[in-house]
Amino acid sequence: MENRSRETVGEDARIIEGRNAVLEAFRAGKTIDRLLIQDGCQDGPIQTIRREARKHDTVTDFVGKERMDQISPTGKHQGVIAYKAAYEYAAVEDILAAARAKGEAPFLVLLDDIEDPHNLGAIIRTANLAGAHGVIIPKRRAVGLTATVARTSAGALNYTPVARVTNLGNTIEELKKEGIWFVCADMNAEPMYRQDLTGPIGLVIGNEGEGVSRLVREKCDFAAAIPMRGDIDSLNASVAAGVLMYEIVRQRLGAGEH
16 A cells, blocks of 8 residues: 655644655745754655755754654654744844844844744744844754744744844845944843944844854844842843844934834
């Protein structure tokens, strides 16, 4: 009997497994966050899927059979599993266009390798409430737009565009040409109250464990710290992002910006 492939409803209703289903998903234009291929699978159908993945610039990882079996809800993955995004990604230009449409200086939130979907969802929610025009995330080593992210955002994903880029540092360099200044969260920097956070700005938040990576930090124009008065020295990534976003809001209001 034919071992049919099918789209499977997993924890986030986003797992597509089986060669035919994955190939059909690519050709149907579905947004695939990540493609997993079993080590050693190199036959014709797999090569066709890899070509489609390259066309769409999809992150592809090779993993062992045991891991594939653990991920697959049915065990009928046929050596290939894809993770479908719960929402479509925007382009960075879409975010800039949203700022122009409102007649406002761009306010962007860039996330350096946020891995927890609850943190990402919470940041998107706060970004919407703070008036940020969009969120930018990297393709690798970071969570994408899963159903958990969508739920945690409490509907903000319907209004706040999220762009996904190959290289966050290069994106910062390109956005600097648009007149945007970049500030990263850094506990060793000057307190945020002493920094000028008005005008076109991109706020860079690091991941839950390491903070902003060195290469991305070097691309930023300056850093800002959240004053700490307790016995521990760090905040949850989404909380830190919220505090810094609302300092930007406070300064914008004080400067007469919308």
